[in-house]
Amino acid sequence: MIELRNVSFSAYDEETSQNNYILKEINLNIYKREFVVILGKNGSGKSTLVKHFNGVLIPTSGDVVADGINTKDEDKFCEIRQKIGMVFQNPDNQIVSSVVEEDVAFGLENLGIPRREMVSLVDNALKCVGMYDFKKSSPNMLSGGQKQRIAIAGVLAMNPECIVFDEPTSMLDPEGRKEVVDTIQNLKKGNGTTIVLITHNIEEIFCADRVIIMDSGRIVSEVTPYEILLDKNYMRMLGLKATQSIDLFYKLAGRGINLPFLTADEDKCADMIVEFLEEKKCR
Amino acid sequence: MAADIVLGQYLPGDSLLHRMDPRAKILLSFWLMVIVFTAWSYISLTIISVFTFIMILASSIPIKSYIRNTGFIFAMTLFSSFLNLFYGVGEPIFEWGFITITASGIQNSIVVAARIFDMMMISACLMFTTSANDMTHGLEKIMSPLKFIGVDVDDVIMMITISLRFIPITLEETNKIINAQKSRGADMNKGGPIDRIKSFTPIILPLFASTFRRAYELSMAMECRCYGLKGSRTHLKNFKLGIADLFAMVLVGLIMIGVIFCNNMDIAKII
Ligand SMILES: Nc1ncnc2c1ncn2[C@@H]1O[C@H](COP(=O)(O)OP(=O)(O)OP(=O)(O)O)[C@@H](O)[C@H]1O
Ligand SMILES: [Mg+2]
Numbered sequence: 419m420i421e422l423r424n425v426s427f428s429a430y431d432e433e434t435s436q437n438n439y440i441l442k443e444i445n446l447n448i449y450k451r452e453f454v455v456i457l458g459k460n461g462s463g464k465s466t467l468v469k470h471f472n473g474v475l476i477p478t479s480g481d482v483v484a485d486g487i488n489t490k491d492e493d494k495f496c497e498i499r500q501k502i503g504m505v506f507q508n509p510d511n512q513i514v515s516s517v518v519e520e521d522v523a524f525g526l527e528n529l530g531i532p533r534r535e536m537v538s539l540v541d542n543a544l545k546c547v548g549m550y551d552f553k554k555s556s557p558n559m560l561s562g563g564q565k566q567r568i569a570i571a572g573v574l575a576m577n578p579e580c581i582v583f584d585e586p587t588s589m590l591d592p593e594g595r596k597e598v599v600d601t602i603q604n605l606k607k608g609n610g611t612t613i614v615l616i617t618h619n620i621e622e623i624f625c626a627d628r629v630i631i632m633d634s635g636r637i638v639s640e641v642t643p644y645e646i647l648l649d650k651n652y653m654r655m656l657g658l659k660a661t662q663s664i665d666l667f668y669k670l671a672g673r674g675i676n677l678p679f680l681t682a683d684e685d686k687c688a689d690m691i692v693e694f695l696e697e698k699k700c701r
Numbered sequence: 702m703a704a705d706i707v708l709g710q711y712l713p714g715d716s717l718l719h720r721m722d723p724r725a726k727i728l729l730s731f732w733l734m735v736i737v738f739t740a741w742s743y744i745s746l747t748i749i750s751v752f753t754f755i756m757i758l759a760s761s762i763p764i765k766s767y768i769r770n771t772g773f774i775f776a777m778t779l780f781s782s783f784l785n786l787f788y789g790v791g792e793p794i795f796e797w798g799f800i801t802i803t804a805s806g807i808q809n810s811i812v813v814a815a816r817i818f819d820m821m822m823i824s825a826c827l828m829f830t831t832s833a834n835d836m837t838h839g840l841e842k843i844m845s846p847l848k849f850i851g852v853d854v855d856d857v858i859m860m861i862t863i864s865l866r867f868i869p870i871t872l873e874e875t876n877k878i879i880n881a882q883k884s885r886g887a888d889m890n891k892g893g894p895i896d897r898i899k900s901f902t903p904i905i906l907p908l909f910a911s912t913f914r915r916a917y918e919l920s921m922a923m924e925c926r927c928y929g930l931k932g933s934r935t936h937l938k939n940f941k942l943g944i945a946d947l948f949a950m951v952l953v954g955l956i957m958i959g960v961i962f963c964n965n966m967d968i969a970k971i972i
Contacts, residue, residue, distance in 0.1 A: 472925060496930040504925045511915050512922035516866040517834055523937035525926035530935050540937065558869055572926065 419580055419612050420448040420471050425480035427466060440466045442635045453606050453613045455623045457656050458632035464616045468582045472502040485579065500529060503573030507585045509565035518568055519553045525576040543575035547601050563594025567601055580612035587619060620658045663687040710828045716761040717945055718830040723839030725946040729953050730827040736957050737819045744963040746815045752956050753819045762829050771821045782814035837861050838938045855934060874911060878904050
């Protein structure tokens with residue numbers, strides 16, 4: 419789906435007045451229908467990396483090939499961006515119109531989709547993120563989580579094959595975060611969309627097929643979510659905080675009680691413990 | 702909250718005028734104002750004023766709102782038309798010292814007052830019954846022929862749309878910054894005028910910084926959604942002329958004929 423070959427990116431740094439490499443010789447493949455999480459400290463180049471995926475940034479050297487199209491090909495910009503959508507951190511700064519349905523239609527309007535098709539595409543996208551009832555509202559009236567879902571619908575309406583999320587939940591409250599995470603998971607399950615997610619939140623890495631860890635412009639390792647959780651060094655390196663349920667999992671494991679799987683969801687965790695206790699009683 | 706700030710003077714409702722096509726509404730309002738300006742005989746003015754009054758009733762917005770919104774300007778108008786009273790030419794009807802009042806003076810002052818009053822009511826009617834968004838889209842459709850002479854209507858409309866969305870957000874942010882600076886001990890209401898202007902620097906600077914960041918992020922998000930990459934855009938919003946619009950057009954047409962026809966009739970001659 420997306421292939422990066424030897425990608426380096428440099429930008430002029432005013433403080434040191436020289437060209438600084440922000441990305442250094444990155445080789446990476448993102449496959450169709452995959453869910454990839456990118457982790458890394460602040461300033462490690464995560465955002466810079468994903469902006470290469472759809473040609474917002476063009477590599478200083480190396481090539482990015484998205485679905486067979488090289489991002490250096492200016493004539494195909496529109497096609498690449500239709501195929502690879504992006505959702506950013508601040509929901510307010512990606513919503514264009516003061517009517518929800520018009521904002522969702524924005525991308526379609528840009529693509530020149532005829533009006534008749536547009537109406538059903540917008541409705542479907544809004545239903546997909548569960549915001550159909552707010553079709554005529556003003557985004558100003560919505561919560562952060564709802565606004566972020568509108569932003570997702572706006573990208574979704576363009577029928578992308580891959581959606582890149584750059585810290586989509588970092589400005590939201592826990593409730594909004596849950597709404598958005600659920601929406602992202604549904605996308606993967608329902609539409610089979612390829613998903614790339616940048617996050618600082620450990621609870622969001624569980625559904626990933628693969629976790630890529632970046633440090634100062636390089637990919638330092640590729641692991642599964644469980645490897646991160648099992649290795650405290652990773653957690654420390656990334657400055658991730660274990661949630662209570664993860665801590666609990668380890669403490670129980672230390673006493674010989676092994677729960678069936680690791681989860682960050684406290685409700686699920688409670689369910690598992692109850693199940694475990696009941697099983698024990700039966701025996 | 703940003704939600705509290707409503708731009709424009711739109712008063713939501715479901716009246717005949719609210720449901721009219723914004724394109725027709727904008728054009729007809731404009732046309733009515735032209736008609737108002739051509740009316741100068743008493744009968745013509747009466748026709749158009751009665752029509753304006755019917756419009757106000759049809760908007761089902763309380764007359765109070767109209768008075769509140771236009772009261773001040775209307776008072777000014779009355780004053781200026783009162784002055785007009787003394788600048789007529791022809792046979793004086795009334796003379797006292799240096800004050801002379803003629804028939805043409807009386808007519809002038811009534812005509813001026815009635816015209817301005819009607820125009821204010823017509824524009825208020827348009828503003829009250831059309832949301833900012835509809836207004837933008839209506840203008841977009843009306844101005845679209847300008848494309849042929851090289852004016853980029855789409856870009857202008859996009860600017861208006863974005864402003865409509867971000868003005869409330871920016872106002873809200875300004876309040877946040879003011880509160881943040883106050884909580885650090887900034888005092889906005891002390892000293893002379895220069896001190897006061899200076900005390901706004903810690904508000905304006907962060908506001909600028911954050912607005913530029915917003916603009917940068919927004920433009921990137923728009924670019925990611927293919928804005929400006931393809932030649933022509935299509936539009937979700939579509940207006941259809943309804944029966945109400947046709948009816949309004951016919952009515953305004955009749956009013957125009959009536960006004961032109963009656964302009965040469967003098968009320969005195971008929972009586
Ligand atoms: N256009 C640019 N010019 C100069 N330096 C830049 C530019 N864009 C990014 N940088 C620098 O590149 C580094 C990586 O930035 P990037 O935004 O990709 O990090 P990040 O991993 O997304 O961090 P965060 O977690 O804070 O979002 C930062 O040190 C940043 O200052
Ligand atoms: Mg970032």
